[in-house]
Amino acid sequence: MVIFLIVFPFFCALVLALKKKSGLVRRILQFTFCGIIVVADLYFIVTSLISGGKAQYFPETHMVDRLMLVGEWLLLILICYYSFRYKKYYCAVLSVIQTGLITWLELSGKAEIVGYHIWIDRFTLIMALIVGVIGCLICVYSIGYMKDYNSHHSEYKDRRSFFFSMLFAFLGAMFGLIFSNNLIWMYFFWEITSVCSFLLIGYNGSEEAVNNSFKALWMNLLGGLGFAVAIAYSVLELNIVCLQDLVQVGTQVEIAIIPVILLAFAGLTKSAQMPFSGWLLGAMVAPTPTSALLHSATMVKAGVYLLIRLAPALAGNLAGLMVTTIGGFTFLAASMLAISQSDGKKVLAYSTISNLGLIAACAGVGAYEAVWAGIFLIMFHAVSKSLLFLNTGAVENSLGSRNVEDMHGLIVKLPGLAFIMIIGIAGMFLAPFGMLISKWAALKAFIDTNSVLLVIFLIYGSATTLFYWTKWLSSLVAVHHYSDRLKNITKKSEWVALITLSVMTVTLCLTFPFVSSNLIEPFLQDMFHQEVTAVISNGNIFIMGMMLCAILVLPLAVRFLTFGKKHKIVMSYMGGANTGDDRSFTDSFGNEKKMYLTNWYMEEWFGEKKMLKPSLILSTAGLVVLMILAIGGAL
Template sequence: MGGCLLFLIPVLAGIPLVGAALIFLIQDARLRGFVIYGTVALMMLACLGLTGAWILDGSTPWLLYTHTELMDHLMQGIEILLMAFIIYMSFKYKRRWVSILSILQTGLAFWVEYSYPLQEATHTQVDSLALLMCVICAFIGGLIGIYSVGYMKSYHEKHRGVIDRSSTFLALLFVFMSAMFGLVLSSNLIWMYFFWEVTSVISFLLIGYTRTEEAIENSFRALWMNLLGGFGFAVAIWLCAMWNHSVQMDQIVSSANPMIIGMLCLAGLTKSAQLPFSTWLFGAMVAPTPSSALLHSATMVKAGVYLLIRLAPALNGTICGAIVSFIGGFTFIMTSLMAIAQNDAKKVLAFSTISNLGLIVACAGIGVEQTVWAAIFLMIFHSSSKSMLFEAVGATENSIGSRDIERMHGLILRLPKLAYVMGIGIAGMYLAPFGMLISKWVALKAFVDSGNVLLVICIAFGSASTMFYWTKWLGKLIAMHKPHTPDPDITRKDEYFSMAVLCVITILLCLLFPLLAGYVVNPIVLSLFGATTDVLSMSELTTMVIMVCSVLIVPAMMFLITRMAPRDIVPIYMNGINVGDNSHFIDSFGEEKKLHLSNWYLRFDFGRRRLLKPSQIVAASVLIVTFAILLGGVLA
C-alpha cells in the first residue's frame, strides 16, 4: 500500500499541472473545455484513490520521500525563476521595492539550504488534515474549474475591451491547484515554502488579468503582502535550521519555539488576509470571478488557516496564541461591520470571507480541541457556501451587467435559478441550523469555556452584524414591487452544473453533520492533539439534521403553493395615487414621482473609509509590540 501512496501523490499533483500545459497550448475553446472536464475528473479520481488507499492502510499518518535531491534542485531552479520574474515585473511597473522582499527571502532560503546541515527527514505527509485539504482543492476547486469554462466565454462577451487571454487564465487556475496539493502534503518547511511562494505569484498574475491600472495596483498590493509573509516563512526556516537543524513541521510544533512559531503565524496571517493585511483580498475582487471563488475563498486563503491549524497545539496558552486569537477575533468583528456598508456583492463576499477567516484564525489561536474542532467545520462549510456564492454573483453580473445588490431587486422572478443558488448560499452562511452557524456556536461555547471575554464579545457582535448584511441581501432577492420582467439569462450549462453540485454539497454537509463530525473532524483533532472529545453529542447532531430537513421541506411546500396560486400584481400604496406600474405615483401636488427602494448601508457609521485605517493601526501595533517582545526574549 505504501507503494500505491508513493505513486498517487505525484499523480495527484501532476494531473492539474499537465492539464494546465494542455489548456495553455490549446486555443480552440471547445476542445479546451473538454480538456478541463477531463483534468477535473482525473484530479477527483486521484484524490479519491489517495484517500481510499490511506484509509485501507489503517488511516495512520504517512511520512514519505526522504531522498529527493533531484526534486530539491528542480524547486531551487523554479525559485530563481520566480524571483527573476518578480524583479522583472517590479521594474517594468516601477515598483522596484517589491523586488527587495523577493530577493531577501529567496536568498535567505538558499543560504539555509547550503550553509546549515539538516537532519535527514521526510518531505511529504499524508494524514487526515492534509487529505481534507486535498478533497477541498480537488472537488471544490475542480467544480470552479468547470464553472470557469462557461464563465470566461460570457465574461469576454460582456467585457469586449479586455484582451481575451482565457487560455492563460484557465491554465494558471490549474497550476495553482497543483501547488495547493504540494503545499498541504508537505511535511517540512522548505517544501511548503516553495509551494507557498508559487501560490503568491499565481495570485498576483490572476488579480492583474485585465491589466488595467486598478488591476495592476491591486495585484502588486497582494504580491508584496504575501511576500512579506513569505519573508517571515523564510526567517522561520533559518531559525529552525540554526537552532534545531531540522525543518520538520511536527518537530516545530513539539518544540514550540516562540520566535519560530511567531514568524510562521505572521505568514499565516498574511496569507489568510487578516488585519492589517486584509486590503490585498479586497483588491483581488477586480479579477474574474473564478479566481475569487478558487483562490480567495476556497483554497489560497485556506492555506493560511491550514498552517495555523497545524500550529494550533503549540499556540495554546502562549503569547503567539494570544495574539493570533486577538487578531482573528478583531478581524472578524471589524470586517463584519465594514461589510454592512457594502452594496457591491463581491465586496460583501470579500469582507465576509475575511471575517470568517478571522473566526477560524481565532479558534486556531486558542489552540484547544474544541476550538480547532469548530475551526475545521468552519473551513469546510465556508469553502462550499462561499464558492457557490461567488459563482452565483459572477453569473448574475454577466446576465444583468451589474453586481450591485440594489440591482438584484426581485431576482427571484427575474433570474429564479440564480436567485435560488444565492438563497441557499446565504442561508448556508448564517441561518440555523446550517453548518456555519452551528460552528460559530461551538466556537462561542469554547471561548466561554476558555474564559476569553474579548473573543466572546467579538463573536457575539460580529455574528450580529453578519446577520444584518446577509438579511439585507436575502430580502432584496425576494422583494418585488414591479411587474414580472425577466432578464435574459446567459448563464451556461457548465456554470449551472458547478453551482448545482455545490448546492447539493452544501445541503449534504448539513444533513451528514454527524458523520462528518465522527469520521472527518474528530480524527483530525485526534491527530493534532492526541486526544479528542465529542464537542456536540450525537443527540444534538441528530436534532440539527432534523431541523435541516424541516428547513428544506418548508421552502419546498411554499414553492409548490406559490406555483399553484394566481400571480396577480397587486397595486401598492405609495403615499399617493399609484400610476399602475407599482413604480410611479402621483403626489399631493399632482406631480408624478418615481418610487425608489433601497437598503440602508450605514456608510457614515461603518464604511471602509471610517473603520479600515484605525483597524489596521490597532492590528499592526499589536503585531509590532509582540515581535519586539519575542525579539527581546531571543536577545536576552
C-alpha cells in the same frame, strides 16, 4: 499518487498554456483534466482512508530539493522582471532577500535534516477534498464564464489560455502545500501560490489590476519573508526542518515560539487578516473565477491551514494571543465594514476576511474544540463561499450588475440563480445550516478557555454578520409586480458547478456528524494526544435536523395554517396611489413619482472612510507589539 496529484495540475497548466487557440478541443481538454483530477483526488482520499488515513513518504530527496531551488530562482526572476517593468522595486528586494536566505540554507547543507517530506493525515485529506473538488468545479465554471467575460470586456486582451493554465498551476501548488511536511518544500509551494495569485489578479492588465496585483504580491512576499526567516531560525537554532517536529517541540521548548510566531505571521498575511486585508479586497478586479478560487478553495485557505497545523504550539502563549487577537478583531471589523458595502463581490470579500478571522482565532486558542470548529469553518466556508462567488458572477453576466441593490427582486427576474443564492447565504450564517454550527462550537471553546475578549468580538461580530446577510437575503425576495423574467444566459458548464456546489452545501449540513466522527475527531486525537469527545451533542444535532426539515415542509404547512382561505392580491401601499407596477405612485399634486427602495448601509458608521483606517492602525499596532513581546520574551 501524491506525486501525481501535485505534478499533474502543473502538466495541465503547461498544456493549456501552449494551447492558445480557443475552441472545442481546449474545452474538452479542460473538462478531461478536471475530471482526471477529481477522480484521482477522490480515489486517493478513499484509499488513504481505508489504509488508516495516515502516511509519510520520502525521508531523502536531494535531487528534488535541487530542482525546487531552481524553481525558486525562476520565481525570483519572474518577480524581478515584473517589478522592474512596473517600477515596483520593493517586491524585487523582498523576493531577493528570502530566496537568498533559502538558497544559502540549501547549499550550505544545513537544512539536510532527516525527516519525512510528505505527511498525510485526515486533515490533509479534508484539504485535498476541498482543493480538488471545489478547485476543479471552479475551473469548470470558468470555461463558460470567461467566454462571456471576454465578450463583455472587449477592451482587455484575451489571454484565456494563460488564465486557465494559471488556475491549474494554482491547484498543483495547493496540493503541494498541503502534502508537504518539510518546511522548505512548503515554502516553495507557498511562493508559487503568491506568484500565481499575483498573475491572476493582474489578468486584465488595466492600471487598477496591476496596482492591486502588486499589493497582493508585496503583502504575500512579506509573509513569505516571515516564512523564510522562520525556516532559517528553526534550522539553525533548533535543528528542525519539518512542520510536525516544530509543532511537537513548540509545545515544550520556549525558544520555539520564534519560528512559530513567524510562521503564524505568514499565515495571517496569506489569509488576509488585518492589517493585510487589502490584497484580498483588491483581488476583486480579477474575473470572478479568480476571486472564487482565491477566497474559497485555495490561497486564503493555505494561510488558515498553516495556522491550524500550528494550533497546539499556539495554545496559551503570546503567539497564540497574537493570532486570536488579530483574528477576533478582524472578524468583528470586517463584518462591520461589510455592512456599508453594496457591491456584491465586495460584501463577499469582507465576509471572507471576517470568517477567516474567526478560523484564525479558533487556531490561536489551541483547544481541541476550537480546532474542531476551525476545520468545520474551513469546509463550510469553502463550499458556500465558492457557490456565492460563482453565482454572483453568473448573475452579473445575466443582469449586467453585481450590485446588491440591483438584485432587488431577483427571485422574479432570475428564479434559478436566486434560489441558489439563497442556499449559499443561508449556508453562510443561518441556523441550522453549516457555518452556524461551527460558530457555536467556537463560542463554546472561547468561553471554556476564558477568552473574554474573543467572546465579545464574537457576539458583536455575529450581530453585524446577521445584518449584512439578511439585508442581502431580503433584497432577493422582494417582489415587484409586472417584473419581466430576464433571459438567463448561464452556460451549461456554469450550471454544473453551481448545482454541484449547492448540493454539496446541503449535503455537508446533513452529513456533518459523520464527517466529524470519521475524519475530524480521529485527527484531533492524534494532534492533541487526548480523548476527544463530540463537540456538539447528538440531541442538538437531532434538533438541527428537525429545523432543517421544518424549513423544507414549510410550504405545506402554509396551506394548512391559512385554512384554505382565498387571499386577495393587491398592489402595495405607497402613501400616494400606486400607479400599477409598484415602481411609481401619484403624489398629492397628481404627478407621477418614481419610487426607489434601497437597503441601509450606515455609511457614517461603518463606512470604509470611517472604519478602515483605524482598524488597520489598531491591528498593525497589536501585531507589532505582540510580536516584539513574544520574540523579545523568548530570546
